[in-house]
Amino acid sequence: MKLKSIVNISAVALVAGLMAGCSDSSNSTNTPEMNDYEITVTNLSSNQPLSPVAVVVHEASYNAWEIGSASTVGLENLAEGGDNSTFLGEARTASSLGAESGTGVIIPGSSELIEVSVQRGSDLALTVATMLVNTNDAFAGRAGIDLSSLSIGDELNLRLPIYDAGTEGNNELAGTIPGPADGGEGFNSDRDDVNVVSRHSGVVSNIDGYTDSVLEQSHRFDSPVAQLLVRRVN
Amino acid sequence: MKTKSIMALSALPFLFASHFAAAQTVDVTVTNLTQGIFFTPLLVSAHDSSAHLFEAGQSATAELQAMAEGGDISGLVSATTALGAVNSENPAAGLLAPSTSTQVSGLDTGSNTHLSIVAMLLPTNDGFAGLDSWEIPEEAGTYTIYLNGYDAGTEANDEVVNGGGASGVLGIPASPGGSGETGASGVTTAETNQTVHIHRGNVGDTDATGGVSDVDSRIHRWLNPVAKVTVTVK
Structure with missing residues (x-):
């Protein structure tokens, strides 16, 4: 009974808000209704630590990347150096309702749960992205996962494919890979590759005849490289 | 006896459904998801439930072989047209470059209920991207399908770029991206399956003037899926 009356009140507030349009006459006694999500990423790779995960809940119209289009500088930073701050900043500027970073690197076989809360809306979508740190510019992620039909308590169980940011050639050379395989350079503003996003073709590694590669057999991967659990808790 | 009559009755609606299915109009978008593999002219074919451009685990037809080894879709066009198929030939007007898309707009499928798509992967000996007889939904909407890379099984994957595109001629017809490699000794002379x-x-190598392969292992590999197909049923 009490629950019901709360719902009714908030529905009235919603209608009032709609009628008021963009006016600033909001009712300060009503806090906005929030959608709360738990995003869990599990690293399924052999030996590719994943950089701190970028989690963005946004309006459906926002697109963080697209096959055949050039990476943003934020995506380039994330994919070459594992730094998601510019990527999250771009999302906040464009449309983001909630933009969070994981707390640290997710090593193979481990998981991290990241919480994100956003004001309730009708066309919410989720984007996640994380670098495979023992590569030149590979990242795992999904852009624009539809959250509009996810009810409280519902869960999406997805897998993350691997993309190539297209901003750094996959030369696998010493000094070019930021992860523990090399300890080399992360972000570099040069774009010496195809300069469009595609699916990744995998790494060659020195076990496969490419003797100049600093990567070895354990750094090879196939898609998918991670599990993504999306749970709506409120 | 009674069982039989029930079966006969229950089969009736299905017969009606297939015989009187309303003609559908579909838009088909094909995206090459790879970073370094080209697609030869695509064949997008709407046909009945019994037709196949290829079937996994079955020997390639001569028409499929011509497409997979040399990118020649004319044989498949003739064979499917004879079965009443509605085809879109070469919608990209040539090669579909890596990470680019092409669209077939307003394909009237007539009485045809299934969709198949093929295109050769370059540079490969007899690799192709394929969709085998996907049932077109009757409900209007947008559907996404991911295509894997297949091997026609008709030619040894020697990975020597020598212009050999005719059926039964060993070698890769061309490497459109211009890897420029020559002088390979050949990866293999046998086709196991x-x-x-x-x-x-592809195995590939990083030796521009020798080695086992004329394709570059850092550029001309791929992971599945190789293509994304979006079908919009009007």
Whole structure:
């Protein structure tokens, strides 16, 4: 009974808000209704630590990347150096309702749960992205996962494919890979590759005849490289 | 006896459904998801439930072989047209470059209920991207399908770029991206599985003037899926 009356009140507030349009006459006694999500990423790779995960809940119209289009500088930073701050900043500027970073690197076989809360809306979508740190510019992620039909308590169980940011050639050379395989350079503003996003073709590694590669057999991967659990808790 | 009559009755609606299915109009968008593999002219074919351009685990037809080894879709066009198929030939007007898309707009499928798509992967000996007889939904909407890379099983994957595109002629017809490699000794002369199967990928090497392969292992590999197909049923 009490629950019901709360719902009714908030529905009235919603209608009032709609009628008021963009006016600033909001009712300060009503806090906005929030959608709360738990995003869990599990690293399924052999030996590719994943950089701190970028989690963005946004309006459906926002697109963080697209096959055949050039990476943003934020995506380039994330994919070459594992730094998601510019990527999250771009999302906040464009449309983001909630933009969070994981707390640290997710090593193979481990998981991290990241919480994100956003004001309730009708066309919410989720984007996640994380670098495979023992590569030149590979990242795992999904852009624009539809959250509009996810009810409280519902869960999406997805897998993350691997993309190539297209901003750094996959030369696998010493000094070019930021992860523990090399300890080399992360972000570099040069774009010496195809300069469009595609699916990744995998790494060659020195076990496969490419003797100049600093990567070895354990750094090879196939898609998918991670599990993504999306749970709506409120 | 009674069982039989029930079966006969219950089969009736299905017969009606297939015989009187309303003609559908579909838009088909094909995206090459790879970073370094080209698609030869695509064949997008709407046909009945019994037709196949290829079947995994079955030997390639001569028409499929011509497409997979040399990118020639004319044989498949003739064969499917004879079965009443509605085809879109070469919608990209040539090669579909890596990470680019092409669209077939307003394909009137007539009485045809299933969709198949093929295109050769370059540079490979007899690799192709394929969709085998996907049932077109009757409900209007947008549907997404991911295509794997197949091996026609008709030619050894020697990975020597020598212009050999005719059926039965060993070699890769062309490497459109211009890797410029020459002088390869050849990866193999045998084709272990001579039926249509999932392609194991290019081996490649990083030796521009020799080695076993004329394709570049850092550029001309791929992971599945190789293509994304979006079908919009009007």
